[in-house]
Each structure stands twice: as structure tokens, then as C-alpha cells.
Amino acid sequence: KLSGISKLIILTLTILLMSLVGVGQVHAEDLTYTQNFQNDTTTLSGKSTATSMYFTKMDYWNVKKATFNFNYQVSQLADKTTSDITLSMNGVKFYSFRPEHKSGFQSKAVEIPLELLQGTNKLEIKGQILNKKDAKNYDLAQTPANWLTVKSGSNVNFKYELKDPENTLHSFYDHFSGEDTVTNQHSKIVTPDQPTKGELTASMTALAGESRVITTDNDQINVVQNTNMDATKGDYILYVAKYDNLPKALKQEISEKDVEKRAVIKTHYTKKGDYLIVTAKTDGLLKKAAQFFANSELMHQTDKSKEMVSSLTNTFTSEIQDEGKYQLTNAIDKIKGAGHRETSYFVTLPNDRTNADGSKVRLHFRYSKNLNFKRSLVTVYVNDTTLGSKKLTAAKANGDEVTLEVPKGTSLGNSFEVRVAFDLEMKDQEISDNSETPWAEVDTNSEMKVKSEKSNDLLFTNYPTIFMKNQTYNNLAVVIPKKLTAIDFKSLTNIFNLMGAYAKSNTGKIKFYTEQPNQDTMINDNLIVLGTPSNNAMIKSLNKDLYFKYSDDYRGFVSNEKLSIEEDYGKTIGTAQLIRSPENSKKGILVLTGATPEASYLASTQLNFKKNIDQFTGDAIVVDQNNTHYSYRFKKNKYIDRNLEHKRTISKNSQLIIYLGIVFLALIVIGFGVYLVFRKQAMMNGGRKNAKQK
Helix, strand or coil: CCCHHHHHHHHHHHHHHHHHHCCCCECCCCEEEEEECCCCCEEEECCEEEEEEEEECCCCEEEEEEEEEEEEEECCCCCCCCCEEEEEECCEEEEEECCCCCCCCEEEEEECCHHHCCCEEEEEEEEECCEECCCCCEECCCCCCCEEEECCCCEEEEEEEEECCCCCHHHHHHHHHCHHHHHCCCEEEEECCCCCHHHHHHHHHHHHHHHHHCCCCCCCCEEEEHHHCCCCCCCEEEEEEEHHHCCHHHHCCCCHHHHCCCEEEEEEEECCEEEEEEEECCHHHHHHHHHHHCCHHHHHHCCCCEEEECCCCCCCCCCCCCCCEEECCCCCEEEECCEEEEEEEEEECCCCEEECCCCEEEEEEEECCCECCCCCEEEEEECCEEEEEEECCHHHCCCEEEEEECCCCCCCCCEEEEEEEEEECECCCCCCCCCCCCEEEECCCCEEECCEEECCECCHHHCCHHHEECCEECCEEEECCCCCCHHHHHHHHHHHHHHHHHCCCCCCCEEEECCCCCHHHHHHCEEEEEECCCCCHHHHHHHHHCCCCECCCCCCECCCCCCCCCHHHHCCCEEEEEEECCCCCCCEEEEEEECCHHHHHHHHCCCCCHHHHCCCCCCEEEECCCCCEEEECCCCCCECCHHHHHHHHHHHCHHHHHHHHHHHHHHHHHHHHHHHHHHHHHHHHHHHHHHHHC
């Protein structure tokens, strides 16, 4: 038996051990998270190849191990004894290897040194794909057989411990928005079971703000009713509600005095989940607090557990006045090594605009002087369109520039890639080129001047940008069922997840309706209508304007000129339809509908992520229970503002019109001249006849 003193010692040691385990507020269990790179399968050509991939490490991770899983393939003709691949992390090389002697794709798992990891990380892959000429020299001639293919699906796998959030808005926000939290569905936005219109507006404003900063393109944060919250340890819950509608356990955390004339944002950590309460007594202040949360800059700056928001609090997101000029890089971008080297930059336009003719790239750059200037040049691309090339010269090595125009008629969309490719050929090179020279640098004053115009197509190729203005959602009027179900919340989550991903500002206006809005709203606002004929009367009133119409009893869709629909099949499909507003021909209405809420939800599943909406080019989408989806085009005239399109057509063809005008005037002058000649000739002939008669 243990003596009393022995028991006391054991108990003391146990308590001490438990306290030591808790130091640093780190969970004891190891977690794993795999972050996939967002690249497609890409082939890099040339004897020397290089590409970059980017990933992030959450600040609240205590990383124990990071592994790069690399899927690749090299040319079958590459010599496996001389070809090599080198990996660098944030500019520091840490691993080199030779590809195995086999065809097809290969996999390589490489552990990344933890000391090289930062918050945002750049992983560089450099390959030297060589053919061995003889025992002494390398044949460095570039041929189509020198290539390295990097397969999609390459990733970084983290093994880590999770640090608990500190009692600040900043720390909660980091956890709530973290990639692992969102992917594992531990982030939730919660409202009362039947939220008021103001509570819905605030919750969707918060969701749109989160969608703007979430870096994954496969996961989203769900907005759910209080009944379906199902809070557990490890959940991060944003609870949005008016003060009188808060659950008792949350309401007692905030005094009524605090919400007299202000909104409150406050952390509340429990054993069954960590909460951030967003509440106010009025709809206006509740939306103001939601806008504060939707501003990532403000949330990252708030290192306290409670924030008071008044009607005078500035909550809007900052905007950059670029005037159509987009800086390609904010730091000197250095490219090293001989051969073909590329670097790329992404340009994003305001989401309610597309490029117009007249855009150009102005590149400022420098390069080393140890080049073979007869064979060295720089080439600029926009997406896959070549803008042009310029030969490098020794005289301008310390400061060169080139301005290249985007070809007329080139469609770029809202975002595009500018690629700069240097062919850096060295003089008399007879050895492998894995040195730091030659080099080239792209300077920070390099820019793209983009001429843009407002998008004018009433098609899904232009959604959701048709509902945006000044980089935010533009006067959205959302007509919903009077009584919302859990499936309706899933549909709304999908709609505003995509809307937020495109919006760059939190200042947009969202208003919810449970019946058809008044005439002024119908004429001036952008409408989204969600529901079934039985729970949303506006669906019935719009049925005559829908491309896919309901049967007379509104129990399902009927066949039309585009699709034959079997009766029972028509009861289960969901449709998303972009129709022209019957009240204003220059406005569109998005109708998400099906015979049941589940069918309406099916349509919304194609409007949740950019990768989904990018599949559709028409104005109607049909989705069935097997997730088979179809796209159709019904409008003969796709333009929102037809007069605007006529003006643009005239403007784009102004030079042709001038030429035609000149030709027309020339023809008139020539015709008039011919007329005068004939008239004079006729008069002369008449005069001669008179003379003979006399």
C-alpha cells in the first residue's frame, strides 16, 4: 500500500504534468491537413525548366512535419544520370534528386525543413533536363524532347498541433477563416431558426465577406439555423442575431446597456465550441457590425475580446484607385539561370467590367551582360496570346523596356495572367547550366494598362458580375419563402458564397423580401428569386416569363423547344434561369426554382463556386438528382442594354465607318464630276446642232 505522503506526491506530480501539457495552449493530439496546389497539369519545355507553387501555413499551427508530395513526369529521352530536379523554399534550396529511370508519372515525397516555412510560402521547382552527348560534355541544344510535366494534385501535407485561440477578435477570426477549419466544416454562421430580414441581411453580409478571403475553391462556410447548429468542441461559431433573439446563454454575456445605441462583437469560448457574438437592437446596427466582421483588415487589427460598433464607425473596405493601371510586381522579380525562363503575374479587373480594345503591357527590365545577344530575347504573353518579343542587347542591359499592345478582339475576362518569358542564351556554353547566371529582373514600374468596359451580357458567362457595381453587389433584392427550411439556408449559402467570392468590397446593399417587392424595387434593383410555386408566390407570377415553365398545377416543369421533360422527372429537377425583367428590360432576374425546396437547392449547387459557374454559357441551367446538369441559351439578343451595345458597335467600328464615309464622299464627288462632264458634253452637242440648222 502507498502511504499518504506517497499518494500526495503522486497527485502533485500528476497535476504538475497536466499543467505542463497545457502550456502554450496547444492541443495534445496531432492533426493533419493536406493543402493542394491550385495548378493544372502543366508541361515545362526547354533544357532548363522552372515553375513556382504557393501555399500557406496557418499562424495557429505548431507544425511538426511538412511533406511535399510531388507528381511529375520527365521526357523519356532525358538522360537519367545527368538530369536533375531541385526544390527551393522561399528562395532557399533544400533538396535535389534525379528522376527514376521509368516512363509515366512518378511520385516523390520530400520533407520540407520547418525552419524555412513562413506564413505565405513559395515553392520553386527547377529541372535540368539534359541529353548526354559523350563522357565529357552535355548536349545543351534545346529540342521538343526536353520537358518536365508537373501533374495537378501535387500538395503539401502538414502534421501539426493546434493552438487554442486567444481571447481576441483577431485570433478568433484567424481560426474561423483558416483553411483547415473551413475544410473540416468547423466554421459556422448561425442565425435564429426564423431570422428577421435584418438578421438574414447581416448573416449573408458576413458570409460574403468570408468568401472573399477564403483561399480554398472547394469549401465554404455554411449559414445554419440555431436548431441545426450542433456545436461541438473545435467549432468556431459566428452567431448573428438581434439582441432580443439571442439564446439565453449568449445573451447573458452582453449587458443590455452595451447595446443601447451600439452593436457589439464579442468572443465567448465554451467547452462545446468557441463563439463570436454579433448583435444589436436594430437592423441597421446589426448590418454595421456584420460589415465590420466582413472587413478582414479591421478584424486582424482588433486585439481585444469585445468591439463596440456605432453608426459612425467606418466599416467599409479600402479601395485602390488604379485608374486602369495594374502594377505587375511590387518587388523586383529576379529570374536566374540559362535557357528559357518564365515568370507570371495575375491581373484582376473590377468584377463588373471586362477588357476592351486598347490594352497594353509596359515592361521595364534588366539583364546580365554575359549573354549571347544574337539568340537572347524577351517575350510577353497574356494568357495564351503572344503580344510580341524584343531582342536583348548589351547596350540596354542595365535598363530596357518594351510596350506591347493586346491584339484587338482579344477577350480576357475579369482575371488573366501576364507571362514574361526570357530566353537567356550564354556564349560558348558547354557545361550544364545550374549556376546563378545569367539573370534577368522585372522592375516594379512594370504595369499593364487595361481599357475596360461594363459587362453587358445577360448570360451566366457574366454572372454574378451583372449584379455588381463598383466591385460589390449592387442593390440586391432577394425574394425568399416566408418560412425558411434548412435546405433553403443551404441554397442561400451557395448563392452568397459565390457573390462574396467576386465582391471586393463590403459596402453593397442586400435586402430580403417574403413577397413581391414594390414597383420601384422591381424596376431599379437586381432581383434573385428563390423557392417553389407553393412557398413563393412570385414564382407563379413569373412563370409566364420563365424559359422552363411549370405545368398548370405547378407540380413540375413541362417540356419546351430545348428539352423534353417526363412528368415525374419534371417534379425533381431544379432550374436556374436568368430572365429579362418584365418591369425593366435593362435589368435581369435570377430565378432559382424547383417543385420542392430540395429541387431548388439542386440548381444552387451550380452557383456556389467559380469553377462551377464557369461551365455554363447560356441563360438557363437544369440540374437533376444525379447531379447531371445542362445549359441552354434561349435569348436571341443577349445584351442587357441594347442601346449601349449599338453605341459600342459603332465605336469599335468607327475607323471603318470613317473609311466608308470617305469612300462614299469620293463616290459622290466622282459621280458629280461624271455628271458635269456628261452635262457639258450634252450642252456642246446641242450647240453644234443649232449651229448647223442656222
